[in-house]
Amino acid sequence: xxxxxxxxxxxxxxxxxxxxxxxxxxxxxxxxxxxxxxxxxxxxxxxxxxxxxxxxxxxxxxxxxxxxxxxxxxxxxxxxxxxxxxxxxxxxxxxxxxxxxxxxxxxxxxxxxxxxxxxxxxxxxxxxxxxxxxxxxxxxxxxxxxxxxxxxxxxxxxxxxxxxxxxxxxxxxxxxxxxxxxxxxxxxxxxxxxxxxxxxxxxxxxxxxxxxxxxxxxxxxxxxxxxxxxxxxxxxxxxxxxxxxxxxxxxxxxxxxxxxxxxxxxxxxxxxxxxxxxxxxxxxxxxxxxxx
Ligand SMILES: NC(=O)c1ccc[n+]([C@@H]2O[C@H](COP(=O)([O-])OP(=O)(O)OC[C@H]3O[C@@H](n4cnc5c(N)ncnc54)[C@H](OP(=O)(O)O)[C@@H]3O)[C@@H](O)[C@H]2O)c1
Numbered sequence: 606x607x608x609x610x611x612x613x614x615x616x617x618x619x620x621x622x623x624x625x626x627x628x629x630x631x632x633x634x635x636x637x638x639x640x641x642x643x644x645x646x647x648x649x650x651x652x653x654x655x656x657x658x659x660x661x662x663x664x665x666x667x668x669x670x671x672x673x674x675x676x677x678x679x680x681x682x683x684x685x686x687x688x689x690x691x692x693x694x695x696x697x698x699x700x701x702x703x704x705x706x707x708x709x710x711x712x713x714x715x716x717x718x719x720x721x722x723x724x725x726x727x728x729x730x731x732x733x734x735x736x737x738x739x740x741x742x743x744x745x746x747x748x749x750x751x752x753x754x755x756x757x758x759x760x761x762x763x764x765x766x767x768x769x770x771x772x773x774x775x776x777x778x779x780x781x782x783x784x785x786x787x788x789x790x791x792x793x794x795x796x797x798x799x800x801x802x803x804x805x806x807x808x809x810x811x812x813x814x815x816x817x818x819x820x821x822x823x824x825x826x827x828x829x830x831x832x833x834x835x836x837x838x839x840x841x842x843x844x845x846x847x848x849x850x851x852x853x854x855x856x857x858x859x860x861x862x863x864x865x866x867x868x869x870x871x872x873x874x875x876x877x878x879x880x881x882x883x884x885x886x887x888x889x890x891x892x893x894x895x896x897x
Contacts, residue, residue: 607633609658611683612837613725615639615666615717616693618649620803621741624830625690625837630657632838637683639675639693641665666693666717668703669879676724686728688837691718691775692741696806700762707878708759714771720879722782722793730789735843738786739836740775742795744851747859749773753870757878768806776849776862777871783847792846794836799852801829 612629616622617638626649630636635658640646646661653659662682664675679686694714701709707716718740729736749770755761756770775795782793802823808816832852836842849858876882 610634610687610838611637611685612688612690613637613639613662613679613683613686614690614692615664615721618642618645620805621798621801621826621829621833622690622692623649623653624826625692625833626659627653627656628827628830628834629688629837630659632834633657634688635660635683637662637679639664639666639679641667666713666721667709668705668707668712669716669720670705672717672720672879673724676721679721679725680728684728685734686725687734687736689721689725689729689736689738690741690833690837691721691739692833693717694741694805696768698764698806698808700759702759707757708762708767710767710771711757711759711774714768715774716875716879718775719778719875720881722786723879723881726786726789730786730791733790735790735792737837738782738791738793739833740779740793740795741833742775742797742849743769743772744797745769746772746776746862749861751777751867751871753867753874757874773862774871774875776858777864777868778875779849779858779862780847780865781868781872787846792842792844794842794846794848794850796832796836796850797852798829798832799824801826803829 612634614622614626617626618640626636626638630653637660638649639662643663650659650661662678664678665671695710697709703712746769751770752761779795786793800823802820803826848855
């Protein structure tokens with residue numbers, strides 16, 4: 606009998622994450638939905654239970670502190686992970702900082718997957734097992750610009766560029782994660798899912814009304830889920846790692862995402878902000894001062 610895979614999907618209560626969870630469940634995986642809002646999470650769990658084996662894991666990825674709590678809940682529910690989909694994401698229209706002083710999109714889109722990769726490492730692969738990590742990325746990464754001094758705190762906040770920058774951060778670290786996980790049999794790939802009709806980046810006012818109108822022309826969440834699920838399950842992609850896909854097409858990363866010196870500094874900064882190094886307290890303290 607074929608082994609049932611355990612798949613963890615963050616931000617799975619709506620949008621692309623919901624559609625990914627549904628497709629994984631329909632294809633026979635046991636799916637753990639990570640959702641920050643209990644009510645929305647339970648609703649998604651109920652709806653998705655009609656398609657397969659689905660369980661809710663409460664988890665808020667807004668700050669490294671809450672992400673640690675989410676990781677503990679994931680490990681309790683699911684001690685062996687075959688598929689980890691980093692899907693949760695935000696596109697804020699204005700600067701918001703967490704209680705640690707870190708800009709919201711930087712925390713959710715960049716630091717949360719970084720920290721989860723570390724904290725969930727022991728549940729992924731090892732001892733002859735394999736696992737896949739899929740980072741839901743965005744083609745807009747090419748517009749990103751990382752400022753190691755200011756981006757974490759949102760000092761350079763911009764309503765479009767900040768989102769792009771957080772997606773660039775994921776891709777700058779892709780190759781390093783691929784190298785780190787290779788000995789455990791874990792692959793790490795990133796995918797742009799297309800331009801998809803979801804709540805991402807919704808705005809209020811006239812701009813919001815216009816945006817909602819334009820979104821009617823965009824693809825459905827189910828269409829956005831397909832390239833993500835392909836990276837998670839397609840047997841022809843076994844062993845493929847450290848790659849970026851535009852939908853189903855493997856695509857070389859633009860130069861801006863291939864700066865290894867910047868990647869090394871970004872990695873060290875993320876370790877510090879996430880409390881993974883002795884310098885952590887200092888760096889997080891710096892960020893929280895900026896939030897005062
Ligand atoms: N839509 C597109 O055109 C597009 C294009 C390229 C890439 N993407 C990427 O696709 C991914 C999914 O986006 P989407 O379009 O499906 O957006 P969405 O409909 O806005 O869904 C985002 C999901 O992330 C969750 N989330 C946000 N902040 C969170 C937090 N602090 N902790 C836990 N979960 C959190 C949301 O939960 P709540 O319901 O609680 O807010 C929601 O479930 C994102 O990474 C996005 O960058 C989307």
